[in-house]
Amino acid sequence: MSLIEKLETDVELKGSAEQFHEVFCGRPHHISNVSPAKIQGVELHEGEWGKEGSIICWNYVHDGKAQIAKELVEKVDPVKNLVTFKVIEGDLLNEFKSFKATVQATSKGNCCVAHWTLEYEKLHPGVSHPEALLEFAAELSKEIDTHLTSAN
Structure with missing residues (x-):
């Protein structure tokens, strides 16, 4: 039995795909200003914002617990x-042998769709699928969108 899995979701947003991508890719350190209840801070540890090979560290709250994720920016398009x-x-x-998150924003008329993909390998069969984390990403996307569209 394979422990490698994938979850996906689409989030319809009112803003532009380019603006949304710019925040997640080039300015993730601003997200804590948009959603302080979810994201406490994002720090650049190596490289440059928005560049492949950079290492960033997210401090966030998920399911009521403070969490940390140090991530390699693996791909930017x-x-x-x-x-x-x-x-x-x-x-x-602590629960996954590997974990990747991809977000792609695609224009759809006057708005866009953020497509989230979580790819992960569980450490053992008893580990739950990260549906709550996918929902967290969807909610965060909507909060960023609200910020972007209300600023215009």
Whole structure:
């Protein structure tokens, strides 16, 4: 039985795909200003914001607990408004052998869709699927969108 899994969801947003991508890829350290209840801070540990190979550390609250995720920015595609983060240290690795999160924003008329993909390998069959984390990402996307569209 394979412990490698994938979860996906789409989140309809009112803002532009480019604006949404710019926040997640180029300015994730601003997200704590938009959603302080979820994201306490994002720090650049190595490289440059929005560049492949950079290492960033997220301090966030999930299910009422403070969590940390140190991530490698594995892929950035500004044409497709896509960024992939690979967890290299932190709380997620207590339950998962590997964990990647990809978000791609695609234009849809006057708005866009943020497509989230979580790819992970559980340490053992008793580990739950991270549906709550996928919902966390969807809610965070909506909060960022609200911030972006109310600022205009």
